[in-house]
Amino acid sequence: MLGRPKLVLASGSPRRLALLNQAGIEPDALRPADVDETPKRGELPRACANRLARAKAEAALQSIQLDDDLRGSYLLAADTVVAVGRRILPKAELIDEASQCLRLLSGRNHRVYTAVCLVTPKEAFRQRLVETRVRFKRLSEEDISGYVGSGEWRGKAGGYAVQGIAGSFVVKLVGSYTNVVGLPLYETISLLGGEGFPIRHGWLNAG
Template sequence: MELILASASPRRRELLQQIGYQYRCDPADIDETPREGEKPDAYVQRMALEKATEVVGRYPGQNVAVLAADTSVVIDDDVLGKPVDHFDGLGMLARLSARRHSVLTAICLCLPEAEPEVRLVSTEVEFIQLSRALCEAYLATPEPWDKAGGYAIQGLAGAFVRSIEGSYSNVVGLPLAETWQLLSGLGIANVLETSGE
């Protein structure tokens, strides 16, 4: 069975490689607009499901498994997407400063002619106090612009994190333990599971 990652995210590609999977990328093309009144957990699960089903529909009758994921930063029950401009990014960092927020990732595994399986993972992250000058300096780098919440924990913004409860890889964009369990449960093996064969 061929594994297809329905994402163009370099972080997700690196994380899937890190745990020993062979795959190819075929990014989804969907409308990612939240619905009015949609809760953050429902939103990320819907996004992962729609990404996976959109891509698996390209392979009718083929022996493929499509893995999709969606990550959102959530504070005060608001979803913080990718910053659209400098002002938006500054507002996001100001909201996150000296506070705790949640990072939600939904992962979905979809096979043709089978019921999709979706899992939701949540991690709590606490930031130190961020000065205006520090936020401005961070926004002057290329790092925040394609990241949910306007920061990358695996980059410079790792210095902003006072504490983390839960999966670190979830904050990067793909919860590794849950992804492995999901794939392994459907018989999709990584290098650890095939090395003894």
């Protein structure tokens, strides 16, 4: 192959792009995939995250196959699911959904799963599932209404964004922090590097 391989990020999430950038990677194109993210009846959180990351990757792959500039690129998709036990919390869009999520998360442990799906230039699918355990402090009704007023929860799995005000609700976090924000950086970079995408750390980036 001539030149540097390209990378397409199949995501409309500004957090995922910012996380990749933080690791020194600039995708060549963004191709958000429009898939139905409703969990299936009785679907477990890990299975749901894996299925949706794969579905996003497949949808974006179809679109880049039609694009002369991007065909044969590496393609990265991800899906984040927040769960209390087997129960998958919604991606909150309404105030009521966000308040219900926060009541459920108050004073409890929950898990955040992000599935990352990489499609290689030869169209092999490689997937990783990363789990982070998070414990929130007990939230008063005042905490909840104050937080809901911030709007930071909108469009976020589980009705909160750990990178904002809700960071102050976290009593304990075990595992990858970037996984909670939407893209586990260590695992994503390992996946890319393991499949031959050039990863350059530190001063090498200057070149």
